[in-house]
Each structure stands twice: as C-alpha cells, then as structure tokens.
Amino acid sequence: MKKMKNLTKAQKSSSLTYAVVIVAFAIMFALKTSGSLSSKMTGMLVPICAYIVMAVSLNLVVGIMGDLSLGHAGFMSVGAFAGTIAIVSMQYNGVESAGLRLVVGIIVGAIAGAIIGFLIGIPVLRLNGDYLAIVTLAFAEIIKVLIQNMYLDLDENGFHFSMVENTNTTNLETARLIIEGPMGIRGITKISTFVAGFILVMVVLIVIFHFMSSRTGRAVMSIRDNRIAAESVGIPIFKYKITTFTLSAAMAGAAGVLFANNYSTLISAKFNIDTSILVLVFVVLGGQGNMLGSIIAATALTILPEILRGFSDYRMLIYAIILIAVMLISNNSQLKAAFDGLLIKLKLKKAPDEEEGGKA
Amino acid sequence: MSFLNYLVSGLSLGSIYAIIALGYTMVYGIAKMLNFAHGDVIMIGGYMCFFAVQRFNLPPVLGVIIAMLACTLLGIIIERLAYKPLRSAPSLAVLITAIGVSYFLQNAAQLLWSSNPKVFKSVVGNGVLTIGGEGGLIVSHVALLTVVVCVIIMVGLTLFVNKTKMGKAMRAVSEDKGAAQLMGIDVNRTISITFAIGSGLAAIAGVLLCSAYPTLQPTTGSMPGIKAFTAAVFGGIGSIPGAFLGGILLGVIENLAKAYISTQLSDAIVFGVLIVVLLVKPAGLLGKAVREKV
C-alpha cells in the first residue's frame, strides 16, 4: 500500500512539473512572439533553459544520489566545446540547416559529456562526502586548464590539433580556426533558440522522471538513504552510481551546447568553480531531489541579478545578502516561524494588494 | 642551484597555503563545515594591516595585531549571524551560506576600498639572504619569515589542541557533539572559539600573503583560498599536521611544475596529483579513515 501511495505521489509531482514548464513556456512564447517581452527577458530565455537543464541534472547527483559534486560546470564545458566543434565543422562543410546542426551538436555534446562523466566517475565514485566534492572540483579545473591550452584548426585536409603552443600548420586563408587556446571558439553563429531550449528541458525532464521510477533510480535512492543496508541486500552500488553520474554528465553536456550557441564566443574560463557553485546553489535552494524546485530556483536566480541592476553598485552585495537570508530563513526553524508570522501579518493588513502583486 | 631556488620559493608559497589550510582544517574538524568565506577573511586581514601600516603609519607589528583582532572579531560575527542559526541544518545549506558570505565580503570590500589594487609593503622589507655567493641560493626575508611563522603556528596549534582544556573540548566536540554536550562542554562556545582562532590565523596568512606577493584587491583571497582548501584535503582534512604537510607539498609541486613542465598546465598538474593521492589514500595523506557505524 505504501509503495502505491509513493508512486502516485511521484507521478503527481512529475505531472505538476511538466504542467508548470509547459504553461511557463506557452506564456513566454506568446509574449515573445507578440513582441511585448523586454529585450532583457528575451535575451535570458535560452540561458535560463540551459541553467534549468544544468540544475536538474546536478540534482540527479546531489538530490537523488546524495553525492556532492563541485565540478558540474566541467561537463558543461566538455559538452559545449565538443558540440560547438561539431556545429562549426558542419557549417564549414556546408550544412545549411541550423536546426540540424543544433540537434547534431547537442547529441555530440551529450555523448562527449557522458564519456567524460563515465571516465571521471570511475575513480570519483569510490570516494565519499567532501572528498568526492573536492575531486570533482579538481577534475573540472583540469578540464578548464586543458581546454585553455588546446588549438584546433579545420581545413580541407581535416583537423589539426596541438597543445600548449599553437604549432598547427594550416593555411590561414582557407582554414577555420576552431579552438584558439584561451580565446576559445570565436565567431559562433547564434543558432540556439527558445523553442530548442524548451524541447531540451522537456526531454531531460522525461528522462529524469523515468529514471527516478526505474529500477536504477530506486536503487540509487535506496543507496542514498542507507548505503550499508542497500549494500547488504546485494545492490551493486558502483554500477548504479556510475549510471546516474554518466546520465547527469550527458545532460550537462547537452546544456553546454545550448548555452554556447547562444553567444558568438565561447571561452573555457566561463566554466570555472563559480559556475559549478552557481548550479549547486540552484539545487540546494530549490530543494534536493525536488526537480520543480530546481527549475524555479534556476530561473529566479538567473533573473535576480538582472532585476537588481536598479541598485547599480550595490547589486552584487544585495544578491549576497538575499542568498544568505534565504538560506537562513528556509533552514532555521525560529527564523522561519518569525518570517511566516511577518507574512501572515502583512497578508492580514493588505491582503487585496498582495494578491494583485502576485498576479502581476 | 636553480632547483634549490625553485624549491625555496615553493616552500614559501607552500607555507602560506599551509597557514590558510590550518584555518580551514580547524573549522572543518570541529564544525564539520567547509568555510568557503575563509579566503575572503584573509583579504580583509590584508586590508586591515595595509590601512594600519600604510595609511596610519603604525609599526608593522601593531598592524599585524590590528589585523588579527579585526579578523577574529569578523570571524565571530560571521559565525554568530550566518552559521550559528544553521547548527542543525543540512551541511549543504551551510556550504551555500558560506558562499553567500564570501560574495558579501568581496563586494563589501570593493564598495568600501575600491577595486583598484593596493600595493602592500612587506612587513619585513624586501631584503634577501644570499647563500653561496653569486648565482647561489637566494632566500628573501619574507620567504624565511613565512616558513618560520608557519612552523610556529603548526606546533602551537598542535600543543593547544592536545594540551589545553579548551583543546580537549575541541577534540571532544569534533568526535561527537552530542556526547561532548552531555559531558558538560559548551558546544556552541567551543565552535565560536574555533572560528575566532581560524579567523585570527587568516589575518596572519593575509599579511604574509600580501608581503610575499604585494598586491591587494577584493579578490586577493579567493584563489589562495581554493588552493588552501585543496591543500587541507590533500593532507587529510581535520588533521593539523596534515594541513601543514598538504600546504607545503602543494606549494612545492606547483612551483616545480611551473619550472620544469609548463607554466600553463601547472594548475592541472597540481589538481592531478591531488586526485591521484586521494585515490590511493581516500582520506588524504594524514587523515584518519572513519569507520562507518552500522
């Protein structure tokens, strides 16, 4: 009986998530096509989709599997570079359709993310807790530094690759310089669209919810809740963990491609520890294991610094204060009670106003 | 001779990492939290000493003391306002709060003291010791001071933790908070004192960091902070000799990698070594493997 109840609860939560995402997309899409959306919001639609995918994929590791990863941006980086290389090469070879290029690019990015995730997962998942966190951070830093030192050109004879020093002997007239070391990839044609972002978010959500109710997903959650008990009933911990980790890395790779092809330049330094931490903040703020929470937190925290532009110099200071305040209020029972009390009081005083504000 | 010179500068850099790592490890060992704002407390320490010595013309010793007092106070305030309310919250929530504090300190410093870098005058001047005449080993006074101070702090902390009553309380809290409380130890007070000591150490690290590498910016502390965090894990987080060893090794490896392999790839090499060490010894070089209780 209990199992049945859980299942329905999970199903309820997934349908709610789908509904919220679809409705939000429909509203934004309608606003965008009617031209009533500001340039600022329009410009943020694609990165928000990319961050949502990053957040839910990290939630798979942090919330569902219960392991702290501080290097999720590394997989995003691998995917972004691999996918963009594919896209740029297709363009060089005359593939006209932007849609086709983007789809192939995202698939390549996801595969690249999966491969690197699998390879990194083998050593990393043998560790626990904070040690696992620091090793993922270390791997992400290594990825960042390695890509910063890559030089890749493409000409009629194929790819030319060198590390640290640019020793490629390509004809600069006809070749496409793809990766230029620390300057990354330049001259990217902007092909990511909001619709593509929405489709990617939906695909990722469908995969995640299926995964959560699958045998592997349930096994991983049992490992999170009680590793020793899970081990004692013969669950092969490592196998399930690496499946989850690889899946998560693949999704991050796909998000990377979507993100990268929304700007004309892509540099490796973007995917540093700050980006990893930012995605972790989305997950923790939205609630571990709560996919809808991750989606909303990713959206809200991407928009927040942009809305705070009105405060000019004090913007990032206020952002920090809000971050601390939200963590304190949501995690300390006394503060939470006080905050709730304050809200109730406000509601009693100006209930109609509040509702209007909510609708707007 | 070049090799010895590289080794000495590596030791000096490593000693700074070690002092920062000691602060990380103390706090982690007792409060079981990764204090990501530690690097920024270092930066504040640097600024305090800078203002005392270069704006108000106080003697350097007084500057160091002022920096220590200010950072200790800051550490206590941060702990009281941001971390104490989260004593019973999940560790991830505390981690994110620490990151928030780090953003806060960096941005506050920028608003207060502008983003223009300030040049820090070394507290012991720019003198050097030359051993072996022309082309021989060159050791700057700052490098010498960092290594000496680092050893003193390491020994002092070890004695403090092992010999004093407060140290005993810290060890007890680190082992088992609940049991320590039952034994009449004031857990909250112990954690606060740990933060105060860690932040005081951060001030010393800040002064030494800025003396050896004399620019001071709001972001000065963040990279050394992350490196020192790595060093603490490298040596076994929670272990005082481990943080010392981890810091020194990290500094030496970084400098030798830069000198003999590649300046561009040195960070990748440092992190690569860290990964290898953790795979062979999952709890760091000197860390204790904790047995899981069923």
Next chain:
Amino acid sequence: MKKFLAVMLAVAMVFCMAACGDKQEANDGSANITDGAGMVFKVGATGPLTGGAAIYGQAVKAGAEIAVEEVNAMGGFQFDFNMQDDAHDAEKAVNAYNDLKDWGMQFMMGTTTSAPGEAVSAEAYADRMFFLTPSASSTDVIKGKDNVFQMCFTDPNQGTGSAQYMYEHNMGTNIGIIYKSDDNYSMGVYNTFKAKAAELKLNVVAEAAFTDATSTDFTVQVKQMQDAGVDLVFLPMYYTPASLIFAQAAATGYTPTWFGIDGMDGILTLEGFDTALAEGVILLTPYSADADSSENKNFVEKYKAKTGELPNQFAADAYDCIYALWKAVDQSGVTADMSSEEICEALVKTFTSMSFNGLTGSNMTWATDGTVSKSPNAMVIKNGAYVGM
C-alpha cells in the same frame, strides 16, 4: 513544500523591491528629458564593475562620466549616460546590453574588455546599434562589423609596434617575454610580437606564461628569465601583475630592462607602489597621466576629485570616446527622436570621415574596419614619472 514556499515568497519580495528600484531610475531619466533644454541622447556602456576585472570597468565609468558632465555643461544636446556591470563575462554582458536596449539606448560606448566585447559587438552588429569601444582591443571585436569602432589600439598593432621599436633602437641582445596565457589582450599582443620579432630576427631566448590562477607568484618566471641571460623583458600585460614581477625580480637582484605596452600605464598610480621598482621601465602608450596639456590637467584634476586616484589609459580612452561620440553626433546632425538604426548609419558615415583630437592622440581617424590610427609614444619612467623618449 513549506521550505519551498518560503523561498518563493522571498524571491517574490525581491522582485517587488527591484521593481521599485527600477521605477525610481526611470523617473530620474524622464525628469532629465523635460528639464534639459535640448535633445537628450541615451548612451549605454558595459564593463566589469564588480569582480576581478573591476578596476578597468570602474576607470572607464569614471572617465566617461567626467566627459558626459563636461559635454552636458556646454549646453546644446545632452547625453544621458548609463553604464551596466558585465563582470567581464560574455553572458552577463549580453544581458547588460539587452537591459540597456530596454532603457532606450541609442548608441553604445562599447564594452570595456575584449571577451565580452566580442559577444556584445555581434549583437550590436545584428541590431544595427552604433558601437565605439574605449578599450576592447581584440581584433575579433571589430572583425566584419562595419558599425563597431575602437578608441584603443588593436592588440596586433601593439605587438608589431613594440617589436619594431626594439629593432629600430637596437634594444636587448637577449629578449624574454612574460605573458598571460588565458587573457585575450596579452595573447593577442604576444602572438603578433613573436611573429614580428621572428621577421626582424630579434633574439627571443625565453618565454614564460602565467594564468589568472597563478598570477601572484612569479618567482619561477623571473628565475627562468634570469637563467636564460635575458636583458630585455617584454611584458604584454596590465600593470597589476607587472608590479608583482618588478617586486619579485628586485627581491632576487635581477635588473633587466622592462618593456611594457599600454596596459602598463597606471603602474605609478598604484597606491603604495614603490616607484623605484619601476625605474627605467619603457612603455609604448598613447596616454600618460603626466602629459602637461591643459586638457589633460583638467581631466586628471577632475578624475582625482571624483575617485581619489590618478586616471589610467582606460579612463582616458573612455573620456575620449564620449567626446568623439559628441563630435560625431554634432557633425552628422542626427536628432534624438531618430531610431538607433538611423543614428547608427549616420554615425558610421561620420566616423569614417572625421578627424578627432583627444587625450590619447591628436588627428585620430577611423578606418572602415573600425581601427583607429594614432601613434603610441615611447615613455620611460625616471624618478617616478614618465619621460618621453
């Protein structure tokens, strides 16, 4: 769920707060329009106002604001200047650009740094928004974009210029280079310097790189220069790492000739910097705060009053940008009620045909590819001040 609700409410509260902030600013803007006698043009800008690169963005902001005050005080048409933070990041720079578009920006005083500049100039090109950058010096910022112009030199220009100068003045028997391998600006200059040095057969014997993460400890790089017998070190970088290199070289008793580019300007203004360390440093720069023209003295005085610091080339370039824009608007006869596309076409025409005198050069002209023509001056630091060579 409750936790989640709390978070949501907090976020909602922030939204309301932010909305208030936005509103206030909008009011200020409209008040200006009604009060001002003439037309008001909305000039946008982005730059790193927070984070590690904030020094450059803050300098640009202060320099531009001084110029805006001055041109507005002349009467006639007015500039309404709005500079947004991009934290030296392409994503945030595009966000800031879009924010400025919503505000009603009619032309743009560029981005401060190169990497975000490449992303934003692509957007500006697509939107037909006139774009003049004070300091984003990479060639990719302007490449293939007819409405994007630079006030600063391009990086290659500085690299070849430096090599040429060393060749002509017979400097350095053994040349070394220290460069920042993860920085656009430094790499751009480094690559072209190396190519030109090879062409001129300069004897480059040592190269050492550093990255953002390793930009405090230069003992290894300095030692490598020393061991290779380098007597002239080329430093294509900004002054902050350079100040560390000077200090660490002095600590080991190594005293080669140092040769910097425009990023070196500002080193004497570092608070607390022992200028004796920079004695004899040669730099090729179009601007120095010590220039004794009355225009420059006026600017330096106002900058000091505003920020308490001495201006560097970023501030001076930004100051020139505003004056250049003012002149172009004046000559082209555009009006504030025109759309940004119309203004763009008119300004592009004027920019490629006008000549401009500013703090960073006289008789500057712009080519259709967006590059500026001006000549750098070689300066040497003597007794803590720049002296022309």
